[in-house]
Amino acid sequence: MKPILTAKNLTKSYAKGILALNKVSFTLDQGKVLVVMGPSGSGKSTLIRTINGLETFDEGELNVLGIKISADSDERKIQRIRRRVGMVFQQFNLFPHLSILENITLAPIQVQKRNKKEAEEYGMKLLCQMGIESHAKKYPGQLSGGEQQRVAIARSLALKPELLLFDEPTSALDPERINEVLDAMRRLADQGMTMIVVTHEIKFAMEVSDQVLFIDSGKILEISSPEVFFSNASHERSRKFLNQIN
Amino acid sequence: MSKNKKKFFQILLVFAFLGFLGILINNLIINLARTGLGFNFNWLTKPASFSLAEHPLPYSPSDSYAWALFIGWMNSLKVIISSLVLATCIGTLIGFLRVGKNSFFSIITAGYITVIRQTPLLIQLMCWYFVGFLNMRNNSFLSISNIFNISNKGIELFGLNLSPEFSALLFGLSIFSSAFIAEVIRGGIQSVPLGQWEAFRSLGISEKQGFFKIIIPQALPAFIPGLTSQYLNLAKNSTLAIAIGYSDIYAINDTIINQTGRAVECFIILLCSFLILNLLITKVMGIIDKSIMKSGI
Known part of the structure; x- marks a missing residue:
């Protein structure tokens, strides 16, 4: 499988010392679904928004669909990525x-x-x-x-x-409206669409995702298959988080 | 308070108001009687016997007061409408640059808005007139072949000659209003949620296209109330023309009052004219507002 996305040591800091992203590295292969989970303020939204250039980053390198961008890349390169990467927002x-x-x-x-x-x-x-x-x-x-x-x-x-980004797509919906959106996303995944989904929907993550990425304080704590993550998470912070949202 | 008590106080208030109005009218009648003039508009047909430096239509001192007033209105409308157009153009441009990404333009325009909004219009007008136009070199201060020429004789544009008084008033009013309009534009643009910018950016739509196709159409309804009040202000501010000797409706009324002593009639004419003009501006802006509302959102 050829990787569609490679992130290497992505780092972003807000005012004085607060790291929104702390040396974030991961790869995503074509046709895979990656679910990003983490407590609020953990940097999951920042992470997904750096991929199509809605957020800048300070250090590291991003390779999206063969287009390499770094902290000082110009608007044109980001424009090229945006034409090939779709995004769905919470609101x-x-x-x-x-x-x-x-x-x-x-x-x-x-x-x-x-x-x-x-x-x-x-x-x-x-x-x-x-x-x-x-x-x-x-x-x-x-x-x-x-x-x-x-x-x-x-x-x-x-x-x-060639890649779809979902930033908490069901968080602003009434409970009885969530499934119609998740079903549509599930169909896309079945058709082989490569997707990154920031969500708290555990059932969706378990059934649809190939990998679950857990992030806290801007740092990736673990990337596991959903089977492992939801039954036997390796990191204590992940287990605590899962207990809280369950 | 009981319903009857409420009604009683309301009726009392109406009587108090009517009484006050009565005293004013009584005063007026007594004073008019004292001057021996009486209240009428017959004098309007008499010859004005003063000359006007600027008249878009033919005028001579032997023409009637009524015609002089009409010329005054033409002069007022000329400067109000042209300032309104110029102020909107400058203000929109400044507003766009103010919210733009270019920090150089953003700082420059912020300075422009601050300086213009924080100084009195009267002083700005005087400055444009005495420092700006009257101090310019004789023939051509700024000249582009025969098309455009600024000098102490005013502005010459395509053979159209604008007097220094009109030019100073046009510049003064336009620049003053443009600073306020720029703020209206900025406020309107910033009222569009940030998510709309992110949505068009995420679709690969360029900043320019997104600005004009997504942001501006949504900001338009927010522009209208602010623009309306700026246009009303501009129309009213145009009466400061008298300070630099431009013969607008107020300046001509002032001359007529000096000659005839018909202050009451003249002020009634003035107040009614501005009331009608501003109601018209409000109406037109209302129609524009409605047509924007209809076209979506």
Whole structure:
């Protein structure tokens, strides 16, 4: 399996001595699902956001899809990564002034310069996959949280990404809406999509992930298979965390 | 308080207000009678017999007061509308640079906003007029062939000649208002959640495209109330024209009061004109607001 992502000694510090990331190193192979877990403020969001350049880092090296970036890499290189890596946010972040279909076709038309009809056809296909094709003409404000998040997933798929990043995709949802989003993510994983998911959903992690990464205070404490992590975590901090969220 | 007591106090308040109004009107009538003028608008048709330096339509001293007032209105509208357009352009540009990523421009524009907002408009106008335009070299201070020429004779643009008084007022009002408009623009842009920036960035959309296609459309509704109040201020501030000798509606009214003593009638005309103009501005901005609301969100 060829690695899609390699992080080497990623370090980021906030004001005076607080390390958001502390020498973070890991690899992710194509077609694998990595779940990132950790207490709040542990750096899991920072980690996933450095991968597509929403956060900068101070030291170390990142290789995403063969594009190498370091602390001083320019905007253009990061732009190249963003065109091949999709992201789904906790707060959906749909564009409220655009219709659902326009939300999805904006990037293909603006970034990839595809013609409108082609982009719309592909957009409708993605909406069908997510089971929300009937909402294409509506605006984000008219949809439920779960539906909005599925639109956000469809939007992140519109550029045909090779890697998808999920930053707590179900944390802002009503409990009864969580499963529709997790099911959509599960289907993507089954189709062979490479994914990094920051989440607290243990059931999802157990069933879907290939690896679980546990991070605390900016440091990776362990990377294990879900079987090992959830039944026999090697690090005491991980066991404590699992006890707390169970 | 019981319902009846409440009603009683409200009625009392209405009577107190009417009584106060009555005293004012009574005073006015007594004073008008004393000056022997009486309240009427017949004098409007008499010849004004003063000359005007600037008149967009033909005017001579033998024309009526009414026509002089109309010319004053044309002058006022000319400077209000052109300042409104110029102030919006400068203010929007400054606002954009203020929130932009370039820290050099950000600091420069922050300084501009601070200096302009913290000094009185009257002093700025005087400064533009006396230091700016009247002190310039005779023929051409800044000249680009025959298209654009700034000198102590004002501004010449495509053969259109703008007097130093008009130019100073245009610059003064535009620059003063632009600093406030820049803050309105900045506030509007910053009211758009940070997640919207992250969302377009994560899709590989460039900063420029994202700014104009994602951020600005969402900031527009937040611009309107602030812009409306700045436009109303600009219209009202234009009456400071009298300080630098530009013949706007207020300056002409002032001359007429001196000549005729018709202060009451003149101020009624002035107040009504500005009331109508500003209601019009509010109405137009309301229509723009509605059309923005309709187009999404």
